[in-house]
Amino acid sequence: MTVGIDSLAIAVPQRYIELSELARARGVDPAKFITGLGTRRMAVPDPGEDTVALAATAVHRLLDQTGVDRSRIGLLIVGTETGVDHSKPVASHVQGLLGLPRSMRVFDTTHACYGGTAGLMTACEWIASGVAKGRVAVVVCSDIARYGVGTAGEPTQGAGAIAMLVTEAPRILAIDLGVSGSSSADVYDFWRPHGRREAVVDGHYSIECYLDALGESYRSWRAQARERGLISPVATGLSSESLARVIYHVPFPKMANKAHAHVMRLELDDAAGHADAALDPVVVAGRFEQQVAGSLRVCAEIGNAYTGSLYFGLLGLLESEAGALANQRIGMFSYGSGCVSEFFSGVVQRYAARMVGDAGASAILAQRTAITIEEYEQVLALAADAPLPIAPSPGGYRLEAIRDHRRIYVAG
Numbered sequence: 001m002t003v004g005i006d007s008l009a010i011a012v013p014q015r016y017i018e019l020s021e022l023a024r025a026r027g028v029d030p031a032k033f034i035t036g037l038g039t040r041r042m043a044v045p046d047p048g049e050d051t052v053a054l055a056a057t058a059v060h061r062l063l064d065q066t067g068v069d070r071s072r073i074g075l076l077i078v079g080t081e082t083g084v085d086h087s088k089p090v091a092s093h094v095q096g097l098l099g100l101p102r103s104m105r106v107f108d109t110t111h112a113c114y115g116g117t118a119g120l121m122t123a124c125e126w127i128a129s130g131v132a133k134g135r136v137a138v139v140v141c142s143d144i145a146r147y148g149v150g151t152a153g154e155p156t157q158g159a160g161a162i163a164m165l166v167t168e169a170p171r172i173l174a175i176d177l178g179v180s181g182s183s184s185a186d187v188y189d190f191w192r193p194h195g196r197r198e199a200v201v202d203g204h205y206s207i208e209c210y211l212d213a214l215g216e217s218y219r220s221w222r223a224q225a226r227e228r229g230l231i232s233p234v235a236t237g238l239s240s241e242s243l244a245r246v247i248y249h250v251p252f253p254k255m256a257n258k259a260h261a262h263v264m265r266l267e268l269d270d271a272a273g274h275a276d277a278a279l280d281p282v283v284v285a286g287r288f289e290q291q292v293a294g295s296l297r298v299c300a301e302i303g304n305a306y307t308g309s310l311y312f313g314l315l316g317l318l319e320s321e322a323g324a325l326a327n328q329r330i331g332m333f334s335y336g337s338g339c340v341s342e343f344f345s346g347v348v349q350r351y352a353a354r355m356v357g358d359a360g361a362s363a364i365l366a367q368r369t370a371i372t373i374e375e376y377e378q379v380l381a382l383a384a385d386a387p388l389p390i391a392p393s394p395g396g397y398r399l400e401a402i403r404d405h406r407r408i409y410v411a412g
């Protein structure tokens with residue numbers, strides 16, 4: 001049985017800022033944000049575009065696009081680390097707002113940026129196990145990344161939601177089930193204590209934790225992929241080259257450069273039997289351009305979308321290259337601080353170009369409005385229960401108010 005991502009849809013905040021303007025406002029050389037971090041633009045949600053509103057808007061679009069029979073949905077999972085309540089999940093709001101069937105499982109999955117992958121794997125395994133009995137799953141990644149004005153993390157904020165329909169015989173990506181490498185460790189690299197809207201982060205240490213986890217996950221995936229015959233048991237050249245493309249979790253686009261160089265370095269070390277094998281920077285740059293760069297376009301437009309980041313990478317890649325990648329295997333690396341990670345793979349399906357095109361991501365991104373740094377600071381200063389008085393666009397949802405600790409949403 002093949003199982004995986006059949007279709008997808010997105011929702012992003014209506015406003016964004018240019019990172020070059022943010023750099024100037026902070027007295028930083030714009031090259032640090034643009035070249036050093038690889039960022040370009042950053043989505044700026046107002047309190048009306050909270051995690052629920054973004055998730056519900058993405059699911060509404062997914063249902064509209066696919067016309068899936070709602071009674072066939074047996075599982076709704078929202079991967080998020082920026083939920084709106086300690087107890088009531090985002091998924092429960094989405095189920096109510098969209099009028100989804102009552103006869104299904106509805107819950108959130110949380111482990112920093114890994115929550116969406118936890119949801120996707122759960123959904124795939126639910127279908128593959130036979131328990132789904134022909135039903136389908138909706139998995140949504142929805143998050144708002146906030147570090148706060150003037151912090152080192154400020155240029156790596158962002159927001160967005162991506163909803164995926166997970167089915168048998170998927171039309172976008174068939175996941176190589178059972179071939180995935182995981183790595184976890186109890187570390188304080190990034191966290192958000194209860195009651196805080198902004199994350200706390202040990203930035204440089206978090207990059208080390210990410211790369212350590214990537215090394216372990218990748219080696220584990222590689223061993224399993226060789227055993228299953230997905231890649232040559234005695235690879236000539238680097239095993240990672242047998243993947244047509246590799247997509248990484250992207251807290252900021254430059255992280256993908258570091259990640260791919262790390263994979264290449266550890267493969268050379270493994271082949272040489274010792275650490276610190278020499279890496280030719282020209283070869284590294286060439287491999288990066290060929291295997292990774294294509295997945296960064298959408299991420300560079302919205303910033304870190306936490307759980308959604310990896311899947312915005314998939315969308316960005318397939319929007320431009322799905323035709324050329326049909327029937328080819330790609331690798332994906334999911335990282336959640338704290339930490340847990342997973343390297344997995346899948347085969348791009350022949351209808352991927354059409355299915356991804358249906359999401360209309362380029363048009364959605366093009367309809368956004370650029371705001372000034374002053375306006376951005378005003379939006380960030382708004383209380384969580386003080387959304388801007390704006391009507392939702394057709395098919396969209398917004399938080400209108402919070403009364404008696406209950407959140408009131410309006411649909412466009």
Ligand code: HMG
Pocket residue numbers: 029031032033035036037081111112113114152153154155156189190201202203204206207210249250251252255304306335336337
């Ligand atoms: P920083 O210390 O301000 O920046 O914060 P820096 O000094 O390290 O500079 C960044 C890069 O810009 C460096 O490049 C500089 O050389 C370069 P590198 O050496 O690393 O290749 N640079 C310049 N380039 C050109 N022209 C210039 C110039 N100046 C400097 N003039 C940091 C950077 C990422 C630490 C900060 O933004 C931060 O704390 N971000 C948040 C944490 C983060 O994103 N961590 C990533 C890994 S953890 C993760 O991915 C999980 C996460 O998504 C959360 C979750 O799981 O839920 C975050």
